[in-house]
Amino acid sequence: MDYVSALVPPVVMAVFFIGLVVTIIKSQGGPNKAKEDAAVDAAMGRAESVQQAPHGGGA
Template identity: 60%
Template sequence: MDYVSAIVPPLVMAILFTCVIVTIVKHQGGAQAREDAAVDAAFSKAEAARQAAGDGDR
């Protein structure tokens, strides 16, 4: 039974570490998507304003 008590702490730490990494990766992907959407919206707004200003001059 000594081998069981020797392997349990490293095994538990490995499982917890894997869970932490998975959580970080999942949340990072979500934040990136929101940032990309915000940048796309800003570019769209700027492009619409540029076109509106250009159309008004003609």
């Protein structure tokens, strides 16, 4: 019976991990994809505008 108690934790972790991966894959795309893409595009645009803004001062 020791082998059963040794195998239970890895099997339980594997089941939860597979469930997590399936959930992540199912949540990709769908109706929220456009909203997520727009949020990423807006963040990238802000980062690029800050990077391209002229900095005051000089040498």
